[in-house]
Amino acid sequence: GNSVTQMEGPVTLSEEAFLTINCTYTATGYPSLFWYVQYPGEGLQLLLKATKADDKGSNKGFEATYRKETTSFHLEKGSVQVSDSAVYFCALTSTSGANSKLTFGKGITLSVRP
Amino acid sequence: DTGVSQNPRHKITKRGQNVTFRCDPISEHNRLYWYRQTLGQGPEFLTYFQNEAQLEKSRLLSDRFSAERPKGSFSTLEIQRTEQGDSAMYLCASSLAGGGVYNEQFFGPGTRLTVL
Numbered sequence: 001g002n003s004v005t006q007m008e009g010p011v012t013l014s015e016e017a018f019l020t021i022n023c024t025y026t027a028t029g030y031p032s033l034f035w036y037v038q039y040p041g042e043g044l045q046l047l048l049k050a051t052k053a054d055d056k057g058s059n060k061g062f063e064a065t066y067r068k069e070t071t072s073f074h075l076e077k078g079s080v081q082v083s084d085s086a087v088y089f090c091a092l093t094s095t096s097g098a099n100s101k102l103t104f105g106k107g108i109t110l111s112v113r114p
Numbered sequence: 115d116t117g118v119s120q121n122p123r124h125k126i127t128k129r130g131q132n133v134t135f136r137c138d139p140i141s142e143h144n145r146l147y148w149y150r151q152t153l154g155q156g157p158e159f160l161t162y163f164q165n166e167a168q169l170e171k172s173r174l175l176s177d178r179f180s181a182e183r184p185k186g187s188f189s190t191l192e193i194q195r196t197e198q199g200d201s202a203m204y205l206c207a208s209s210l211a212g213g214g215v216y217n218e219q220f221f222g223p224g225t226r227l228t229v230l
Contacts, residue, residue: 004156043118044157044205044221089156100209101147101170102219104156 002027002103004090009108013080021075021108023064023090031092033057033066033073034102038087047075047088082112116140118222120206126228127196134192135225139208146189147219148181149205150174157205163189164211196229203227 007022025031035047035057048057053068064075073090090105119138127133139146144165149157160179161171165186175181178196183189193200203226207219 043223044207046218049218091156100145100217100219101159101162102149102157103159106154107156 002031002092002094004092004103004105006090006105006108010111011108012111012113014113015082016079017112019075019077019080019084019110021088021090021110023073023075023105025071025073025090025092027071027092027094027103029094031094033064034091034093035062035064035073035075036089036091036104038089038107040086044089080110080112082114085110085112118206118208118220120204120222120225122225123223124226124228126230128230129198130195132192132194133196133227134190135204135206135227137189137191137206137208137222139188139206140220141187143208143210143220144186145209145211145217145219146183147207147209148189148191149207151203151205151224152201160191193227196227198229201227201229 003026005024032051034049036044037047038044048059050057050066056065062077064073087107087109089107091102093100121136147162148160151157160175161181163183166183178194181191203224205224206222209219210217
């Protein structure tokens with residue numbers, strides 16, 4: 001079945017530091033890949049997505065590239081801000097299924113210090 | 115606010131009691147999903163509806179769980195004879211359907227269930 005593995009957390013960075021959060025996946029067919037973010041006290045929000053190999057998703061300064069050869073979708077940001085402190089979830093959905101249910105990783109908590 | 119809403123936001127119950135949660139999706143969305151999230155884990159799929167039809171249920175959804183979407187609008191998730199292992203955040207999401215492409219799922223704030 002489908003699965004998503006995220007690096008262990010939590011992660012604590014100073015403001016303006018470079019961020020990488022690793023994500024690898026196992027799936028049949030050609031999944032679509034996502035990063036969701038959960039800010040404190042809020043619901044899950046889609047941060048970015050990529051639907052085919054070599055696509056790059058980007059939003060709010062975050063980027064992730066769909067790497068089929070390494071089955072990875074690592075999240076990066078060049079300069080984090082305090083407001084980026086949140087829980088980040090990598091997820092996938094199988095395009096071979098009709099319902100587009102999401103399979104999530106465990107999530108990682110990012111704390112950014114001023 | 116036209117987002118997904120869930121009620122109640124918090125529910126504390128005693129083991130063995132029944133509980134019911136409600137989800138109101140974004141009005142034009144015909145798909146509705148339920149997920150469960152336990153502490154330190156990502157959300158896990160439970161079930162989904164397209165309009166009023168329940169089209170898939172996860173093996174996580176035991177016989178004590180039942181979900182309905184009677185008029186294709188709001189949905190309810192009922193847990194009978196609650197157990198301490200049912201303590202979790204229950205998330206609802208909605209989306210449009212069709213077109214052969216992924217349609218973004220919009221999540222509600224969740225209902226946190228604590229079973230004592």
